[in-house]
Amino acid sequence: MAANTPSQPLVEVKGLSKHFGEGESRVDALRKVTISVGAGEVVGLLGPSGSGKSTLLNAIGSIIEPNEGWMRLDGEVVYDNRWLRRDLRRMRLEKIGFIFQTHNLLPFLDATDNVAVVFHLAGVAREEAVERSEQLLDYLQVGHRKHAMPSQLSGGEAQRVAIARALANRPRIILADEPTAALDSTRAGIVMDLLRKLAVEQRAAVIAVTHDDKIFNRFDRIFHLRDGRLDDEGDQL
Amino acid sequence: MNLAWRDIRHKLGRFVLTCLGLSLLLSVVVMMAGIYRGQTADALALLRAIRADIWIVESGTLGPFAEASSIPGDTREMVARINGVVEAGSITMQNVQIERGGRKVRLQVAGYEPGRPGGPIHLVAGRAITRSHYELIADRQTGLAVGETIHLGRNDFTVVGVTSGVVTLSGDSIVYMTLRDAQQLQFDLAPSATRREAARGAQRTQTDLVNAVVARLSPDVPPDEVAEIMRRWKHLAVLTDGEQQLLLTRTVIERASRQLGLFMGILTVVSAVIIALIVYTLTMDKIREIATLKLIGAPDKVIVGLILQQALMMGVFSFWIGATLVYFFKGWLPRAIVMVPSDIASLFGVVIAVCLLASTLGVRAALRVDPGRALVG
Numbered sequence: 167m168a169a170n171t172p173s174q175p176l177v178e179v180k181g182l183s184k185h186f187g188e189g190e191s192r193v194d195a196l197r198k199v200t201i202s203v204g205a206g207e208v209v210g211l212l213g214p215s216g217s218g219k220s221t222l223l224n225a226i227g228s229i230i231e232p233n234e235g236w237m238r239l240d241g242e243v244v245y246d247n248r249w250l251r252r253d254l255r256r257m258r259l260e261k262i263g264f265i266f267q268t269h270n271l272l273p274f275l276d277a278t279d280n281v282a283v284v285f286h287l288a289g290v291a292r293e294e295a296v297e298r299s300e301q302l303l304d305y306l307q308v309g310h311r312k313h314a315m316p317s318q319l320s321g322g323e324a325q326r327v328a329i330a331r332a333l334a335n336r337p338r339i340i341l342a343d344e345p346t347a348a349l350d351s352t353r354a355g356i357v358m359d360l361l362r363k364l365a366v367e368q369r370a371a372v373i374a375v376t377h378d379d380k381i382f383n384r385f386d387r388i389f390h391l392r393d394g395r396l397d398d399e400g401d402q403l
Numbered sequence: 404m405n406l407a408w409r410d411i412r413h414k415l416g417r418f419v420l421t422c423l424g425l426s427l428l429l430s431v432v433v434m435m436a437g438i439y440r441g442q443t444a445d446a447l448a449l450l451r452a453i454r455a456d457i458w459i460v461e462s463g464t465l466g467p468f469a470e471a472s473s474i475p476g477d478t479r480e481m482v483a484r485i486n487g488v489v490e491a492g493s494i495t496m497q498n499v500q501i502e503r504g505g506r507k508v509r510l511q512v513a514g515y516e517p518g519r520p521g522g523p524i525h526l527v528a529g530r531a532i533t534r535s536h537y538e539l540i541a542d543r544q545t546g547l548a549v550g551e552t553i554h555l556g557r558n559d560f561t562v563v564g565v566t567s568g569v570v571t572l573s574g575d576s577i578v579y580m581t582l583r584d585a586q587q588l589q590f591d592l593a594p595s596a597t598r599r600e601a602a603r604g605a606q607r608t609q610t611d612l613v614n615a616v617v618a619r620l621s622p623d624v625p626p627d628e629v630a631e632i633m634r635r636w637k638h639l640a641v642l643t644d645g646e647q648q649l650l651l652t653r654t655v656i657e658r659a660s661r662q663l664g665l666f667m668g669i670l671t672v673v674s675a676v677i678i679a680l681i682v683y684t685l686t687m688d689k690i691r692e693i694a695t696l697k698l699i700g701a702p703d704k705v706i707v708g709l710i711l712q713q714a715l716m717m718g719v720f721s722f723w724i725g726a727t728l729v730y731f732f733k734g735w736l737p738r739a740i741v742m743v744p745s746d747i748a749s750l751f752g753v754v755i756a757v758c759l760l761a762s763t764l765g766v767r768a769a770l771r772v773d774p775g776r777a778l779v780g
Contacts, residue, residue: 220778229698229775255774259700270695270777272406274413279404286404287701295404315413331699343778 175202175238176338176371177226182235184221184394195221196232197394205338205369208362208384210376213391219375220343222391226373227262227341228254240338259287263332265361265374267344269324271316277303277327278312284334302330306360322353329360333368340364342374351380358384406696406705407712410689421681422720428674429754430725435667436750437729437740439660444741445570446651449577450644452524452569453494455617456626458642459633465642467496467614468572469650474639476586476611479516485632487624492519493613495585498575501553503546509575510545512555514585520617523579529564536584540564545576556588572656574738586611671753679761682714686765690772697774710765718758722751 184196195218203209211219224230226237228244237245240261244251251257258264271280278299285295303309308326316324325345332340342361346354358381365372374385382388390397411418449468458467459474459482466472476493483491495514500507515521517532523540529549532538539560541547544567551562560580569577580588590612620629630641642650686693693706726747733740 224775224778227698229773229778255697255700255702258698264698264777266695266778270691272692272695274406274410274692279409283404283406283696284699287699287705292404 175204176240177201177203177373178238179222179226180236182222182225182232182237184218184225184230184232194394196225198235199391199394199396201389201396203371203373205371206365207386208358208365208372208374210374210382210385210388211391212376212382212388217391218394219391221394223341223343223373223375226339227264228258259284259335261337261339263335263337263340263370265325265329265332265340265342265345267347269316269321269328269348271319271324271327271331273316276313276315277308277319277323280316280327281330281334284331288335299330299334302333303327306330321348322356325349325353325357326360329357329364333364336368338368338370340370340372342372344376344378345374346376346378346381354378354381355384405712406709407716410692410709411713411716418717422717422724425674425677425681425717425721426724426728428670428677428725429722430728432667432670432674433722433726433729433742433747433750434733434736434740435663435670436746437733437742438738439663440741440743440746441739442572442656442659442663443652445574445739446572446656447648448568449571450648450651452566453521453617454524454619455520455647456620456644457618457630457633458644458647459616459618460614460640460642462638462640464640465650465654466640467494468647469654472614472640473612474614474616476582476613478613478639479519479616481636482616482618482633485618485629487620487629488618489621490520491616491618492516492521493582493616494521495582495589495614497585497589499555499588501555503553508545509573511571511575511577512585512588513577513579514582514589514613515579516582520619523564523566523569525566526564527567529562531564532579532581533563535581537561538563538580540566540579542569542576542578543567544570545578547578558584558587560584570739572651582613586613671757674754675757675761678714678718678758679764681717682710682758682762682765683768685713686710686768689769691777693769693772694774694776697772698777703770706769707766710769711759711762714758714762714765715755718754722754726751 179202180200182196182199185192185194187193199222211222213219221230225232231249232245234247235245236243244257272283275283278296281299281302282295285298300309300312303312306326306329308323311319311323319327340361346357349357361372361374362384364370459478460466460472461474464470464472479491479493482488493516497512498509499512500509526540527543532540537558537560539562541562543565547553547562549562549565552559571577620626626643630643633639633641696706729740730742
């Protein structure tokens with residue numbers, strides 16, 4: 167695995183294209199998109215519905231396979247017109263943390279185990295996994311709810327537990343899909359502050375898809391997507 | 404962290420209800436195996452109760468259970484004179500139906516000569532038959548108690564003793580009476596029929612007939628040797644106890660066994676389909692959770708393990724409940740059910756295999772889940 171050097175961006179995408187369907191039904195979701203996000207940066211992906219924001223996020227998250235382009239994540243070239251790694255799930259586990267629009271906590275696990283499941287998948291011993299999960303929950307100020315089931319958590323608490331899960335394996339890349347959509351403006355602000363804190367403290371790159379104009383001013387840069395194309399190189403805010 | 408068990412614990416009520424439903428189905432499979440064993444046990448119980456070494460029946464027949472057999476009553480004396488025969492007794496077998504407490508009860512009447520082979524071995528209540536007429540010994544399954552009177556043919560019979568564990572191949576209870584009473588019951592015509600026969604000048608029908616003669620041999624005499632001597636009498640056929648057992652277990656109940664086997668096979672297939680559908684439904688209910696697990700990096704073995712373990716837990720619990728139900732309620736069922744540990748173990752193995760096979764549908768569905776589904780709001 168290649169190591170990321172201080173000068174290298176954590177997420178580097180060049181000429182990434184993705185289309186769905188063929189012939190007359192072909193839809194170009196991404197057209198030669200090039201972006202790069204460095205450590206400690208929080209960037210936003212904006213654009214109307216169908217502009218390709220989620221497709222770009224999914225491609226960076228190795229959930230969908232692009233048709234062409236080049237991609238380096240955390241210093242490792244993972245895509246060069248084809249996936250260069252076979253164990254994409256392992257790569258996600260090692261490098262990427264996901265934060266969803268809805269918290270997507272596993273309903274049959276309590277708050278601690280929802281975080282510990284990531285450690286479990288990474289092969290960490292049970293006791294250590296619980297200890298580290300509780301530390302993360304404390305860090306995100308939701309430690310007092312560590313034994314609560316997801317159905318017993320408020321929207322803000324559940325989202326903080328989900329963020330704790332996303333951070334469990336200390337990923338260098340955090341992908342957030344509408345992380346504040348289900349929250350009021352106060353809680354949305356708290357979550358964005360948290361993402362900023364993580365980016366700075368853990369030297370992580372945060373990429374968030376959003377429609378929420380209340381949080382536009384929380385990003386370092388904003389990329390505007392339209393019909394699968396980037397409008398600019400990322401507006402500096 | 405066992406994700407399968409955590410998920411089950413989260414929806415415990417639904418899991419228990421599913422297992423209860425499945426356990427009823429599996430209990431029928433266990434019952435079928437028990438009925439098959441019970442049928443064999445019933446057949447052998449009747450033979451063991453008579454404890455004969457050889458059976459002398461009508462020539463060209465496989466009587467008295469597999470085929471009808473009728474031989475002269477004095478055959479017993481001929482048999483008793485053969486070297487090696489310790490004792491011999493005549494027996495008759497006849498099916499009757501009586502009404503008791505407004506319910507029709509089927510019985511098999513066994514006629515025997517008190518003091519000779521063919522009668523009940525042990526009594527659980529009352530005494531042996533001491534009078535030559537109108538006394539009965541009933542199997543406990545008939546529900547008849549000592550002192551009770553029932554009407555058979557043209558006479559009333561009093562129950563003087565109760566035996567247990569002796570039924571016919573079809574599960575009917577047995578009552579014992581003296582040979583003479585049984586012959587009258589079997590061969591005597593009704594008075595009106597007797598008068599008609601006399602009016603047309605017919606000779607009186609011979610009633611000193613028996614269905615078989617059973618003999619016990621000296622321990623140092625091989626049954627086959629004695630049987631061979633008797634087979635020289637052309638008007639009789641002879642079966643050793645081993646041949647009679649083989650006849651009952653392999654031939655007489657063979658068709659019933661095949662049918663039971665067919666039912667078991669069909670029920671096993673039905674169980675497999677139901678388990679497959681339940682596992683598939685449980686999997687589809689968890690699509691979002693599976694997608695989330697995949698997204699955060701869970702390998703396929705974790706997803707497959709989740710589904711397989713749940714299917715196995717469902718199979719194990721359901722089978723355990725089903726087998727326990729049959730064990731505790733088998734006494735209330737009309738047919739004898741014998742649960743043999745090796746049968747239960749084999750059925751358990753089949754259920755586990757069925758669970759594993761049935762989960763493939765759910766496993767396939769789970770493996771096809773796109774992790775991107777977790778991102779859909």
